[in-house]
Amino acid sequence: MSEQRAAVGVWKSNWQSSDYRKKCITGLILISFILLSLPFFYQAIEQRNGISFNDYLLAWLPSYDLSLFIFIVIWSMTLLTFSRFKQDPNIFLTFLWGFILINLSRFVSIGLIPLNAPADLIPIHDPISNHFYGPKFITKDLFFSGHTAAMFLMFLCLKKRTDKILALLATIIIGIAVLLQHVHYTMDVVMAPVITYFIWVGSKKIVAS
16 A cells, blocks of 8 residues: 555656656657557558568478467566556656657658568467557568567666566567567567667657656
8 A cells, every 4th residue: 555655656746747747648649649540550551562581580480379478478568567657657658658659660660661471470369459450460560570679668668677577588588479470570570679779768868858
């Protein structure tokens, strides 16, 4: 109970700052528009023909349906991260703007780099995430991996050592899992943490400005 009161007190203190309120409300409005636009964007890019190339690692890896495993890892980490939002409003705000920038960056990168789906792709069945993709399963939202990026953003935003270890393990596990499921090329997964790091730096600057 005392921890809950402390968390409420921290949020009240932050919410009294007009700067925090403005960034929080603006971010929530932006992410709402982004989430509403995702099905239209993904259904549009699915219609175009892209580039097919040989991924030597994927050609060597057999494909497995790891949908349930991926679902459990991603949403377990999401629940942990959301629980930390209650304790630290700055983690919430940094993650919010980081998630906004990840989605905007993926709009640009997917738009500029049209890729066809990897061979032997097995669709990921995630009743929560798939809601934002529209009626048809999307196979061409490739560069860069949103699953891997989201996990790595959690790693960067979380502060407790054990939380960061769990988030880093989740990043590695999800990166391997999406490759084994053949839903991403190797470069999509490898570049996701690199791009996300710079996005995190940008989100921290937005929060601190």
